[in-house]
Amino acid sequence: MGAFKTVFNWLGLDWRRVKNHCRTTDNKDFTEKDASREFKRKLLISEHTPIRLLEVDWTWKPIEYWVSTEWSRHKFEKFISTQRDDRLKDDTPRGKKPQEAPVAYDGYANAQNLIDAWRKRMCFTATNEARRLAEDFKVALHGEDAEIADVLVPNCVYRCGCPEGFQKDCAFFAAFEAWADAQGVEGWRTDIQARYDLYNRWFYEGKIREWER
Numbered sequence: 001m002g003a004f005k006t007v008f009n010w011l012g013l014d015w016r017r018v019k020n021h022c023r024t025t026d027n028k029d030f031t032e033k034d035a036s037r038e039f040k041r042k043l044l045i046s047e048h049t050p051i052r053l054l055e056v057d058w059t060w061k062p063i064e065y066w067v068s069t070e071w072s073r074h075k076f077e078k079f080i081s082t083q084r085d086d087r088l089k090d091d092t093p094r095g096k097k098p099q100e101a102p103v104a105y106d107g108y109a110n111a112q113n114l115i116d117a118w119r120k121r122m123c124f125t126a127t128n129e130a131r132r133l134a135e136d137f138k139v140a141l142h143g144e145d146a147e148i149a150d151v152l153v154p155n156c157v158y159r160c161g162c163p164e165g166f167q168k169d170c171a172f173f174a175a176f177e178a179w180a181d182a183q184g185v186e187g188w189r190t191d192i193q194a195r196y197d198l199y200n201r202w203f204y205e206g207k208i209r210e211w212e213r
Contacts, residue, residue: 004136004139004140005060005063005133005136006058006059006060006133006136006137006140006141007058007059007060007061008056008057008058008140008141008144009057009058009059009106010055010056010057011055011056011057011144011145012053012054012055012056013054013055013056013144013145013148014053014054015034015035015040015054016032016033016034016035017053018035018043018050018051018053018054019031019033019034019035019039019050021050021053022043022048022050025050037147040147041147041150041193044111044115044147044148044151045151045192045193045196047112047115051110051111051112052110052111052112053110054110054111054145054148055108055109055110055111056107056108056109056110056114056141057106057107057108058106058107058137059104059105059106059107060104060105060107060133061104061105062102062103062104063102063103063104063105063129063133064101064102064103064129065101065102065103067127067129067130067133068080068103068105070126070127070129070130071105071107071121071130071133074113074116074117074120074121075113075116075117076107076108076109076110076113076114076117077107077108077109078105078106078107078108079105079106079108080103080104080105080106081103081104081105111148111151114148114152115151115152117134118134118137118138118152118153118154119153119154119155119158120155121133121134122134122135122138122152122153122154122155123154123155123156123164123170124154124170124172125164125170134152135203137152138152138203139204142204150196150197150200151196153196153199153200154172156172156173156176157173157176157195157196157199158192160189160190160195161173176198176199176202179202180195180198180202183198183201185197185198
């Protein structure tokens with residue numbers, strides 16, 4: 001994939017802390033044991049409250065102004081470079097700047113924020129530019145925390161069906177569904193972990209690029 005557009009400024013991925021707060025909710029004491037991969041996967045799939053303790057601070061720079069606006073709709077902290085005339089870095093006044101003017105975008109989100117936002121931006125009815133940032137982030141995060149990266153999926157994979165069909169027929173889920181059926185994984189439609197595992201195979205093996213319009 002080459003150099004990542006996503007640059008991580010800080011990662012708060014203390015899974016032992018998450019696990020211990022889960023133990024508190026289950027009337028158990030803290031331990032010094034690390035969280036297992038199975039525990040991480042189950043907790044992220046269930047979206048229980050302690051996953052909010054997992055936090056990521058990142059930068060996309062530069063991106064088009066209109067793409068930053070699309071990403072600004074989501075419920076996490078974001079810091080976008082200003083276009084105010086008294087803080088210009090060039091000679092073009094704010095009222096004359098084009099939609100594709102470059103800006104820097106910093107995001108600060110917890111794991112629940114990421115899951116929610118990426119369901120929308122991994123979707124093929126999102127703009128290609130916004131979706132490709134989501135995909136770049138997913139791949140970059142996979143090298144830091146594969147379990148979190150692997151629950152970043154489009155809404156149709158989460159729901160096992162397209163909720164956007166009334167707006168636009170993108171045909172992505174139909175293509176994924178046909179491929180998933182051919183893999184011989186029994187019950188993948190009702191097993192969310194099996195469905196996510198299949199999607200991640202599809203994603204990391206580059207099949208999205210083969211299908212992408």
